[in-house]
Amino acid sequence: MSRSCKAALLASAIGAILGWTAPVLADGFANVGRPATPAEIKAWDIDVGPDFAGLPKGSGTVSRGMEIWEEKCASCHGTFGESNSVFNPLVGGTTADDIKTGHVAALKRTDFPARTTFMKVATVSTLYDYIRRAMPWNAPKSLSDDDVYAVLAYLLNLAEIVPDDYTLTDATIRDVQGRMPNRNGMTSAHALWPNSNPAGPDFPGSVAKPDTGNAACMTDCKPKAELASQLPDHARGAHGNIAAQNRIIGPVRGQRTGPDAAAADAPSPALALAEQSGCLSCHAVDTRVVGPSYSEIAARYRGKDSAEALVSKVKAGGDGVWGAVPMPPQTELSVDDAKTLVAWILSGAPQK
Amino acid sequence: MTKLRPTGEATPRTDPLVPGADTLSGRLRRAPENFLTADDIRQVGQGRRDFLRASFLAAAGATAAATLSGRAAAASPAGAGGDPDILNPTPWGSSLGLPVAANPYGLPSKHERGLVRRQSPGLTQVPAASVSFAPLQGLFGIITPSGLHFERHHQGWQDIDPTRHRLMVNGARPEFVKTPKVYTMDDIMRLPPVSRMHFIECGANTGMEWGNVAVPTVQYTHGMLSCSEFTGVPLRTLLEDCGADLKAAKFVLAEGGDGSSMTRTIPIELVLSGEVMVAYGQNGEMLRPENGYPLRLVVPGVQGVSWVKWLRRIEVGDRPYATKDEAVHYIDLMPDGQHRQYTSIQECKSVITSPSGGQTLLDKGYFTISGLAWSGRGAVKRVDVSVDGGINWTQATLQTPVLSKCLTRFTLPWNWDGRPALLQSRATDETGFVQPAYGQLRAVRGTRSIYHNNAIQTWQVAESGDVNNVQIL
Known part of the structure; x- marks a missing residue:
């Protein structure tokens, strides 16, 4: 038995005699977290479900909604919810017949140009919930519950689901659900939701068997390989210069597909010269490494006619000005290069 | 602090990131097709094979010098006695390097600066509700460096003060959770942690390619994909701590603390299995703010939108929530005009x-x-x-x-x-x-x-x- 084991045993024996509580595995997490207060839950629990659980009481008219819309929503969504300039259109693509059937017919058309929010959304609760929690985009949660009803009333009016004089309330919103153009347009008959819950499937119609798949064929799987699609020419350079998006070593390089964006990014030639000449082993722009920082040097000599003196100092070396560590003479450096470096340092040692 | 580039190399001679350098520095000679105009190709198509041959010879002559000037060519000892990078002193081998902690939080080499997150031009209309793609073309192994993890934000990203962040657990109805609770980050980080490696893939990854080829590289075709080691607490542990009725519970709602307060319905099956976790750690450090600092949900195998970032609330319920991101977006349009809702699993x-x-x-x-x-x-x-x-x-x-x-x-x-x-x-x-x-x-x-x-x-x-x-x- 190890000494520490003996010590532990001894300690626990003494603990037992003296009535200490030996540390044991907890069966709960004492003092971790605290009960939420009713006010806290009320402040954060703002979700509204498809069955309207959580829907606050309130009301708003189409005309009030239009006022709020023009002030807070139209800049992104367009006056009539049609905007395609900042965000996708909210309204359009639905018909009176869709309101009857609950299926947006245009969704079957492959040539239909876009899908608006009202072509997709099946549940009006989604719109109330989302506007209340996230809109306006730059000031989320700033609308009152009544304002949210009003904005939603205006949107429903734009979508021709409710008339101009409509008042949307926590009661009438249930009628609106029955007029949502795509209310029957959703299906959960797929295998993309976990379905091995022993309590049974979570959604009606959901299945365990995937709808797609493949055979693990290994040889002569098909007579030939035909290309169905290739990158369109206009897309080739649409993502900038791919050469600059790949590594400069390794088995491959990126293809050059555009102008070299790195040009503007190229380091200053004087910085490269400082690197080559070994200056940066002892100096940095604004921190003291071994010698003074370039910003300290620039500050000390700024406005003084000292460039020539500094060139001599760089060439010949020196000590005492910045402390005890001497700067060695830079005999390999040409006078011209020294001038370039001094001018660069006095100008603030820019990186580019 | 302005930082100088680390020492080690003078201006590279053939760095493709430097203007004028030869990017396509392989030893392969460019195929003659690359020198044909559209008109030339038409002529070839009409049977002018002799034209192709002539063109090839001209192209080969014109480009021989260029292809040999590349880096790969330079490494061959064809010059006077060998490779100049061996025969001559290198700047990094003949000078003093930088001191410790020159970059207190380390940075990649300057030569790696092409491998960064990038947006796909035209994909989205505003950068605060957009995507940046991870540079999969340059990554090794399976872990995505945290700074290269793809981003998807619905209302911009926030850098939340972790001392003021709270997680609330409550029930859709009182009977679902015996004691609704509030946890601080202190509380959550006291609980027994687990660390697990999981991929996260946006449900719309490769979405631009459904109908035809649209984008040029794997960064844009597949880059809404990342993989990290996440550290946190199984959600089940928190639900049990609050006395949640895990038999009555059928769904869980997760809600973010950012402006969008994004919400998603989470499958209870993955909560009960212990896989779903509230995570604060990512690859050994705290989550990056773009990835939900200080707390996000991890829902292994499920599309990224369910991994709610800046997680502030979990609600236990018995019916799905039809939130904006499961009723307007993240619904899959089928040929019959129906949308599949609550599609979650990212298949093989x-x-x-x-x-x-x-x-x-x-x-x-x-x-x-x-x-x-x-x-x-x-x-x-x-x-x-x-x-x-x-x-x-x-x-x-x-x-x-x-x-x-x-x-x-x-x-x-x-x-x-x-x-x-x-x-x-x-x-x-x-x-x-x-x-x-x-x-x-x-x-x-x-x-x-x-x-x-x-x-x-x-x-x-x-x-x-x-x-x-x-x-x-």
């Missing part, structure tokens, strides 16, 4: 990342085909690779570890003989599901789904060595 998928679209092979000869495979239903069982567009397949090697709902790296040695090739990978997961081809996927789901495109990706290798994005049904 794979992609070759090297060589991949937009790249050029340096030379004929040996290459390692390397890529990533993953499945939202468990572990990857095998990956097959084809170099002839799916006629014949060879089983690839899976690098360890091979973990459930985690990226798996596969490799296959390949000698490229210089002839055109069509590279594909096909993954099979532990359920036996085999990744479909585009034809098989479209036959069921059409081309307008946007979400959950897990089709087999094809990269076409041309004689020039150029690798391009193509599709095979």
Whole structure:
């Protein structure tokens, strides 16, 4: 038995005699977290479900909604919810017949140009919930519950689901659900939701068997390989210069597909010269490494006619000005290069 | 603090990131096709083969000098006695390097600055509700460096003060949770932690390619994919701590604390299994703010939108919530005009990342085909690779570890003989599901789904060595 084991045993024996509580595995997490207060839950629990659980009481008219819309929503969504300039259109693509059937017919058309929010959304609760929690985009949660009803009333009016004089309330919103153009347009008959819950499937119609798949064929799987699609020419350079998006070593390089964006990014030639000449082993722009920082040097000599003196100092070396560590003479450096470096340092040692 | 670039190299002579350098520095001579105009090609198409031959000779003459000036050529000891980088002192071998902690939080080499997150131009209209893609073409292994993890924000990202962040657990009705509770980060980080590696993939990853090839590189076709080691607490632990009725509970709502307060319905099955966790750690450090600092949900195998960032609330309920991101977006349009709702699982998928679209092979000869495979239903069982567009397949090697709902790296040695090739990978997961081809996927789901495109990706290798994005049904 190890000494520490003996010590532990001894300690626990003494603990037992003296009535200490030996540390044991907890069966709960004492003092971790605290009960939420009713006010806290009320402040954060703002979700509204498809069955309207959580829907606050309130009301708003189409005309009030239009006022709020023009002030807070139209800049992104367009006056009539049609905007395609900042965000996708909210309204359009639905018909009176869709309101009857609950299926947006245009969704079957492959040539239909876009899908608006009202072509997709099946549940009006989604719109109330989302506007209340996230809109306006730059000031989320700033609308009152009544304002949210009003904005939603205006949107429903734009979508021709409710008339101009409509008042949307926590009661009438249930009628609106029955007029949502795509209310029957959703299906959960797929295998993309976990379905091995022993309590049974979570959604009606959901299945365990995937709808797609493949055979693990290994040889002569098909007579030939035909290309169905290739990158369109206009897309080739649409993502900038791919050469600059790949590594400069390794088995491959990126293809050059555009102008070299790195040009503007190229380091200053004087910085490269400082690197080559070994200056940066002892100096940095604004921190003291071994010698003074370039910003300290620039500050000390700024406005003084000292460039020539500094060139001599760089060439010949020196000590005492910045402390005890001497700067060695830079005999390999040409006078011209020294001038370039001094001018660069006095100008603030820019990186580019 | 302004930082100088680290020492070590003078201005590189053939750095493609420096203007004027020769980017396509391989030893391969460019194929003559690359020097033909559209008009030239038409003439060739009309039978003027002699024109092609003449063009090839001219092109070969004109470019011989250029192709030899590349880096790969420079490394060959053709000059006076050998490689100048061996014969002459290097700047980094003959000078003092930088001191410790010059970068208190370390940075990648300046030579790696091309490998960054990038946006796809025109994909979204505002950068605060957009996507940045991870540079899969340059990543190794299975872990995504945290700074390169893809981003998807719905209302911008926030850097939340962690001392003021709270997580609330409550019930849709009082009977679902005995004691609704509030946890601080102190509380959550006191609880027993687990660390697990999982992939996260946006449901719309590869979404631009449903109908046809649209983007040039794997960064844009597949870059809404990342993989990290996450550290946190199983959500089940918190629910039990609050006395949640896990028999009555059928769904859980997760809600973010940012401006969008994004909400998603989470499958209870994955909560009960212990897989869903509230995570604060990512790759050994705290989450990055863009990835939900200080707390996010991790829902292994499920699309990224469910991994709610800046997580502030969990609600236990008995019916799905039809939130904006499961009723307006993240719904999959089928050919019959119906939208699939609550599609969540990311089915088995794979992609070759090297060589991949937009790249050029340096030379004929040996290459390692390397890529990533993953499945939202468990572990990857095998990956097959084809170099002839799916006629014949060879089983690839899976690098360890091979973990459930985690990226798996596969490799296959390949000698490229210089002839055109069509590279594909096909993954099979532990359920036996085999990744479909585009034809098989479209036959069921059409081309307008946007979400959950897990089709087999094809990269076409041309004689020039150029690798391009193509599709095979």
